[in-house]
Amino acid sequence: MIAQKKCFVAFVTMVLLVVALAASSAFAADKIVWKSSGHGPATDPSQIYHDKLCKAITEASGGRLEVKAFVGGSVVPATQEVDAVSQGVLQMAYTCPMYNLDKWKAAGLISSRPGGLPGEALRTWFNYGGGADLMNKMMEGHDVITFPGALSPLPAEVFLHSKKKIETVEDLKGLKMRASGDGGEILARMGASVVFLPGGELYEAMQRGTIDAFEYSTLASNWDMHFNEIAKYVILSPSRAPSDPQAFFINKKAWEALPDDLKQLVQYVIGNWTQAQHEFLTYESIKAIDKFKEFGCEVYKLPKEVEAAIAAEAEKFYQEKAATEDPIYAEILNSMNSYWASYSATQ
CATH class of the missing domain: 3.40.190.170 (Bacterial extracellular solute-binding protein, family 7)
Structure with a gap:
């Protein structure tokens, strides 16, 4: 009888192990991993916010979408992040549109333009005035997209x-x-x-x-x-x-492969963090004058x-x-x- 119980316990344990391994394999198969890079050194607040945002997406998705954060220059030369996104080396990047004048001369209009839109006006133009759509139109022919909420205007430089x-x-x-x-x-x-x-x-x-x-x-x-x-x-x-805007750029194929609920999550998290960064740096810049x-x-x-x-x-x-x-x-x-x-x- 004792031997039968031991055999039964061993059988149940084996079944549970198989089920756990199957569930784990299913999760691993469903898990999506992205690599994302900022453009600055580790001490740049924009890089810090980028890293925190990547962690926030990973946690909010329950690990279904893991976004691995990289410092500017660690994957590709600093300021060349969008090329890496278009090529699929990165799935996402947070950088200044103006660093891409070699591809799109109009990028300078969106990024730190002399005589251009100040912070709040730039963000509302981008989110509601057609700015994001125009930026995507500008980037046609490259495997990269953006969307409303993906731009953080930041205070004047x-x-x-x-x-x-x-x-x-x-x-x-x-x-x-x-x-x-x-x-x-x-x-x-x-x-x-x-x-x-x-x-x-x-x-x-x-x-x-x-x-x-x-x-x-x-x-x-x-x-x-x-x-x-x-x-x-x-x-x-x-x-x-x-304004000193930076924006999130996402690989088009990687974006299209995301389930709809993760797309919504990514947009929501990015929209919150880009706004938070703008407000934080506006406040901290006031204090920095005295410093x-x-x-x-x-x-x-x-x-x-x-x-x-x-x-x-x-x-x-x-x-x-x-x-x-x-x-x-x-x-x-x-x-x-x-x-x-x-x-x-x-x-």
């Missing part, structure tokens, strides 16, 4: 962190500076000596004297990256980048004369581009300008 004080338009001429996107092209037209470097290289480049000034992100982000240690002057102005001052940096606003000159050069720049680039360029520019006119009328 610092105009420049600089070793040299900028008080006149003449002070820009010959200035060795890092800049990106349309703002970089416009400042180069005004006489600045512009180069592009990934954010993670700026600290060392300033130390070595490769550059004497740079733009990068918000006051909050730049304080966390210790830029107070390498530049005496913190120059504020929304003229070059009234820069207390450290000994001189924080001041760019003179109106220089702002006016940048605005005038930007207007010429965009008129030329709209007349010569693909039709999507003028379509996005006109959509943003029309939205800004309507938005401004309500303020």
